[in-house]
Amino acid sequence: MGDAGGLILPLIFLVALYLLLIRPQQRRQKQHQQLIGSLSVGDDVVTVGGLHGRVVALTDETMDLEVTDDVVMRFQRSSLAKVVRDEILLDEDSE
Known part of the structure; x- marks a missing residue:
């Protein structure tokens, strides 16, 4: 049980990293590609x-x-x- 508890904090950190940094950047890249395509x-x-x-x-x-x-x-x-x-x-x- 102690090992599972030690994995929760890094997992929460990775999820937060994805939601705060990676996902918004992917959204901006998609919008830029749409802008280029609509030119x-x-x-x-x-x-x-x-x-x-x-x-x-x-x-x-x-x-x-x-x-x-x-x-x-x-x-x-x-x-x-x-x-x-x-x-x-x-x-x-x-x-």
């Missing part, structure tokens, strides 16, 4: 390095971003941080 030409995106651009071409591994007129840069799709959805821009002149 399409014309989306405005931000890379992990903070570069903003519009997707002009896609392959299985890469995305070409137009960052300014006539400047296109190629990135790994995995470097995608977020897709910028239609955000309302407030125009101060309209007040």
Whole structure:
């Protein structure tokens, strides 16, 4: 009985480790893969390095971003941080 009692504490620790660290990381990875999979030409995106651009071409591994007129840069799709959805821009002149 003493041996079984000694195994309970490490087992509880492993379960807590899984619930607090491993499971949330797996969820974030799944969400990132879905984001990469839903990417399409014309989306405005931000890379992990903070570069903003519009997707002009896609392959299985890469995305070409137009960052300014006539400047296109190629990135790994995995470097995608977020897709910028239609955000309302407030125009101060309209007040």
